[in-house]
Amino acid sequence: MSQLAVVGGSYLEACSSPRSIVYRGSGVRAACVLAGMGNTVTLHTVLGNELAGEFEQIASLKGFALQAARRDHEITFVYQHPLGVPEIDGESVGTEPRSAISADAALVFGMIEGRPIVHGDRVVYDPQDGDRAASFSSNGSSAKELAIVASLSEARSLSGKETPEDAASELLNQGGHVVIVKCGMLGAVVATAAGLTWIRAFPTDYVWKIGSGDVFSAAFAHAWLVEGLGVLDAAWFASRWVAEYVSTRCEALGAAELERVRAEAAAQAMPRNRPTINPKPIYLAGPFFNTAQLWQVEEARTALHDAGVAVFSPIHDVGEGPADEVAPEDLRAIRECGLVLALLDGLDAGTLFEVGYARALGIPVVAIAESVEEQSLTMIIGSGCIVRSDFCSGIYEACWQLLVDE
The missing domain is CATH 3.40.50.450 (Rossmann fold)
Incomplete structure (x- = not known):
């Protein structure tokens, strides 16, 4: 099993329709997915005093370690429906100081509380925060090899460019070794020094969108950081994993299911034009x-x-x-x-x-x-x-x- 550091939030997520209340956030969800694929995961996060016990129980059940600072209050994301823009309750909270984190391999998410400094050899960075997204190095973090996995709105904010292709190219110029710009139903742009291509989303009859980006980043991190797949193959694997998540809300796959996902992704893994x-x-x-x-x-x-x-x-x-x-x-x-x-x-x-x-x-x-x-x-x-x-x-x-x- 591989050692992975995950840096990300632990939040309450509530949705009105379909009715759902879960203790997740990007960090917890990604840790669940990565631990479910056999990795040794340590989640670096911040816990509110009221729900700390809930998140500690989740970590124990899902099989990952917690390194958690504390904050005064809980942070809650409230969605009217999975496509809606959430209201965030508790954004301004007091948080304990946090030490810098060093890791060989890390998945780092933007956090409401502000993420800690991370120094890593190979890092996957998902900035979060839409048009307020910050670059990985903005807080003094560093990586020898950096993969940026961003939504289109985040990529636009970070690059100052409008199209996903231009945004991906600009983020490469800014120091990213790999850039993936997620474009929802269209799929995603994958950019490296060797060139730029598209991957596809895998359509499903049912779509639970909340958390889908977290799962993509976690699956890509596993394939790229742990399994050593090429960037394109890792991105297709992540896209197929997301289809499994949005259709079932599962965060762990059995060995047979994982092999099926891997095979179906590999069958599609080729460069594509923009749909x-x-x-x-x-x-x-x-x-x-x-x-x-x-x-x-x-x-x-x-x-x-x-x-x-x-x-x-x-x-x-x-x-x-x-x-x-x-x-x-x-x-x-x-x-x-x-x-x-x-x-x-x-x-x-x-x-x-x-x-x-x-x-x-x-x-x-x-x-x-x-x-x-x-x-x-x-x-x-x-x-x-x-x-x-x-x-x-x-x-x-x-x-x-x-x-x-x-």
Whole structure:
């Protein structure tokens, strides 16, 4: 077994829908994944006084060691849904001073409390913190060989560049030996001195997004730091591991499952171009006659825009008005769209009509039905619509349906 240092947060994560409360944070989740693959892991973290016992029990059960400073209060991430931006409770907390950490191999995450100085031979750094991300060396940390694994927003912040390709290249110029820029449903850019390529996400029917980036970084660290895989192979392995996590929320795989993941990743492990998104918009069908309905439409529209997809939303792009004016405009938009995403909760008559109209024209439909009885979906399913019972999963499915692989 290999010795790995993990530096990262230990936080409470709460999600309203689907309902979930877990004691995780990036550091704990990554330690669980890495220990589950047989590594000897020490997690360097900060624990709140109230929940320290919970995290100590998790470490004992999952098989990793804790080196923990203390803070006055707990830090909680609160999500409305897995695609939402979390509210963070307890950002301003008092924390004990921490000593510098030295390690041969380390996975380092950005932390709400501020991460300690790390000096490592080989380090995987996941900056966290979106557009407020800080470089690895910003606090005096150093690495002989540094792999940066960042989201697109983090890469933009660190590089000052807009596209994932340009951001990755700039971060290489700034001293990264390996740069991976994660782009959600599109996959990720992988950059080294030898060149730049893309890897793909592995589509799944169910998507639990919270923590998926932590799992990617942990799986990449295992493959690159421990198994000695090349950067591209390690990135494909991480992508396939994430698919396992988001579809099951598992943080440990049995030997047979791990070999299956490894084999499926290896079968895809080749350089790819950037995937193309169908330029035709998604038609967002759903009722908007009360606060809850309009909120869901707004959340879906925002999530699709954030994924880089064009969206036609009747309430935003046509508005309200007489039926003989609104209906023709909406139907024209359906004829010109690439896909209909239907919000079916409540079984609104107008939304069901839009679904039927689209299917009669051969236009694909993805339906989100979180609170709809199965017998009410007979014609929806029977006409070839893809139905997802979860908001996040439905958004991902709609976007994946628009991708054109090259």
